[in-house]
Each structure stands twice: as C-alpha cells, then as structure tokens.
Amino acid sequence: MNNHEIDYKIHGDDMQFVEVELDPSETVVAEAGALMMMEDGISMETIFGDGSSQGSGLMGKLFNAGKRMLTGESLFMTTFTNDASGKKHVSFASPYPGKIIPMDLSEHGGKIICQKDAFLAAAKGVSVGIELQRKLGTGFFGGEGFIMQKLEGDGMAFVHAGGTIHEKTLQPGEVLRVDTGCLVAMTQDVDYSIEMVKGVKTALFGGEGLFFATLRGPGKVWIQSLPFSRLASRVFAAIPQSKDEGSLAKGLFNIFDGD
Numbered sequence: 202m203n204n205h206e207i208d209y210k211i212h213g214d215d216m217q218f219v220e221v222e223l224d225p226s227e228t229v230v231a232e233a234g235a236l237m238m239m240e241d242g243i244s245m246e247t248i249f250g251d252g253s254s255q256g257s258g259l260m261g262k263l264f265n266a267g268k269r270m271l272t273g274e275s276l277f278m279t280t281f282t283n284d285a286s287g288k289k290h291v292s293f294a295s296p297y298p299g300k301i302i303p304m305d306l307s308e309h310g311g312k313i314i315c316q317k318d319a320f321l322a323a324a325k326g327v328s329v330g331i332e333l334q335r336k337l338g339t340g341f342f343g344g345e346g347f348i349m350q351k352l353e354g355d356g357m358a359f360v361h362a363g364g365t366i367h368e369k370t371l372q373p374g375e376v377l378r379v380d381t382g383c384l385v386a387m388t389q390d391v392d393y394s395i396e397m398v399k400g401v402k403t404a405l406f407g408g409e410g411l412f413f414a415t416l417r418g419p420g421k422v423w424i425q426s427l428p429f430s431r432l433a434s435r436v437f438a439a440i441p442q443s444k445d446e447g448s449l450a451k452g453l454f455n456i457f458d459g460d
Contacts, residue, residue: 206324207356207357217295217301218292225287225288230322245281248277293321300361307356312388317350319350320359322358328351366425368421368423370421384422391422
C-alpha cells in the first residue's frame with residue numbers, strides 16, 4: 202500500500218460533501234478551494250502537483266504540476282495532514298449540485314480515467330495526471346477535449362459529477378453510446394471512441410449534438426445525468442437579454458464559464 206489509508210463518510214443528497222477521517226500523520230490531497238471545514242490539529246499546506254512525487258526534485262515537481270495546467274486545473278493542490286495524537290476530520294464540498302463518487306483505485310486496476318474537472322480529493326499518494334486520447338476524432342469532438350484526467354494508485358479518490366450518477370459494468374464486447382458531456386469516468390480497459398450521429402436531419406435538428414461517445418467493454422463506466430455545461434447553458438438562456446440586464450447576463454456567463 203503506497204497511498205495513505207483513509208476512512209470517509211459522504212453527507213447530503215444533491216449538494217454533498219465528503220468527511221474524511223485521518224489517523225495521526227495521515228494526509229489527504231484536494232483541489233484548491235474544495236475545503237469545507239476541518240478540525241483543530243490538522244495542518245494545511247499548498248504544494249506543487251498532487252504530492253505523489255515529492256521526492257523527484259524541483260524539476261520533477263514542476264513538470265508534474267505543469268501537466269495539470271493542460272486540464273485547466275491550478276498548478277497547486279492542498280494537503281491536509283493530521284498532526285494531532287488522535288483521529289481528526291476534514292470535509293470537502295462539491296462545487297455544484299450532483300454526487301460525490303468514492304473510488305477505491307485498488308479495486309479498479311489502479312487507474313481511473315475521468316473528465317478533466319471531476320477530481321475533488323484523494324488519499325496522499327494518488328497520482329493526478331493527464332490522459333491523452335490517442336484518436337484524433339475522440340480528442341477534437343469528444344466533448345471533454347483531447348485531454349482527460351487520470352487517477353493512479355491504490356488508495357481512495359473522490360470524483361464529483363452533476364445530477365444523478367449511473368454506474369454500469371460493461372461485459373466484453375458490450376457497447377454503450379452516451380452524450381459526450383455525460384461521461385464522467387471509466388476504467389482503463391474500456392475502449393472509448395467518438396461517432397458522428399447518422400442522418401443529416403437527426404444531426405442538425407435532433408438537439409443532441411453531432412457526436413456521441415461509444416464505450417465498448419469490458420470495464421466499468423460512470424455516467425452523469427446533468428453535465429454542468431448543460432446546466433450553465435440553460436441558466437444563461439433563461440436570463441433576460443434586455444439592454445439593462447445584458448451586463449449581468451454576461452457576468453453570470455463568465456462565472457459559469459470559469460472566467
């Protein structure tokens with residue numbers, strides 16, 4: 202076991218947070234801004250990257266941290282370490298309505314591939330890297346772009362997605378077609394490709410976009426019912442577009458767009 206062993210409890214229904222229990226000297230790593238609350242005795246430190254390669258020297262740390270920029274994430278992550286003599290708790294909140302998915306990487310072959318903004322927190326030692334899609338069509342039209350995140354290790358990781366989460370195990374050769382934005386995560390043995398919607402009328406007027414993701418088993422996939430991009434576009438479309446309210450609408454759109 203290379204990763205810290207952590208216990209956890211997920212609270213809430215649609216606006217969830219995960220409470221992590223740390224034994225003395227145990228550490229959890231989280232995205233910057235994910236903290237909700239922590240008990241006295243826990244120290245917080247900002248680090249380059251994910252903390253899984255802290256012994257690799259300055260250039261190694263910078264390289265691993267720099268890879269996160271390709272997924273639109275911050276160069277830095279935050280570690281929370283229990284410096285007390287007893288058990289302590291730290292909690293991390295989901296950024297928008299949806300579910301937090303706990304994943305024991307040791308049960309999924311040591312690697313999970315997920316959408317680029319799905320990672321929330323993990324036991325120290327879990328590597329948070331990038332997964333390049335080898336097929337150009339998948340990269341350019343896959344909804345999540347050419348780059349996805351990969352979580353590697355043998356510890357616990359927590360992923361967040363919107364709406365309701367459906368977990369499905371694909372048998373060898375079994376095919377599942379999903380909206381490209383609805384794919385949250387998959388195990389490394391799932392074959393992932395992009396197909397164009399057949400039929401000109403369906404593609405142009407069906408309202409489902411020109412492409413969908415084709416997932417071929419064996420393996421496990423996690424699907425979300427409400428991608429945040431879909432929620433943001435509906436909210437923006439509902440905002441009145443009068444002259445006086447235009448600046449407000451633009452401001453809200455920039456918030457949803459991450460600016």
